[in-house]
Amino acid sequence: MKSNKKIRHEARAKIIKAMAHPSRLFIIEELSKRECCVSELTEMVGADTSTVSKHLSVLKNAGLVTDEKRANSIFYRLRCPCIMDFVRCVEDVLSANAKDNVRILRFCKK
Secondary structure (H helix, E strand, O other): OOOHHHHHHHHHHHHHHHHOOHHHHHHHHHHHHOOEEHHHHHHHHOOOHHHHHHHHHHHHHOOOEEEEEEOOEEEEEEOOOOHHHHHHHHHHHHHHHHHHHHHHHHHHHO
């Protein structure tokens, strides 16, 4: 029997894995600004419709996006916009890493 902690960590990993693709991160960022239909996202991502639909399916299965059918289009939006807080935290880590790398390079040049 799995412990509650293990189940929680597996659920977290599922969400993080769903985000772990540049196109999906791009889609999340765009959906944080406004809801979009597949054709809009296809144009923005620069991939074919089936590829973007697959990315959206991964994000939907992880619970990151929801969809709503309107006429002949399906519109997607972020289920929990607070996911952008995590993305901003990732940016902070990237910035800290860059600063560390600059310090290391300065040390190596001496």
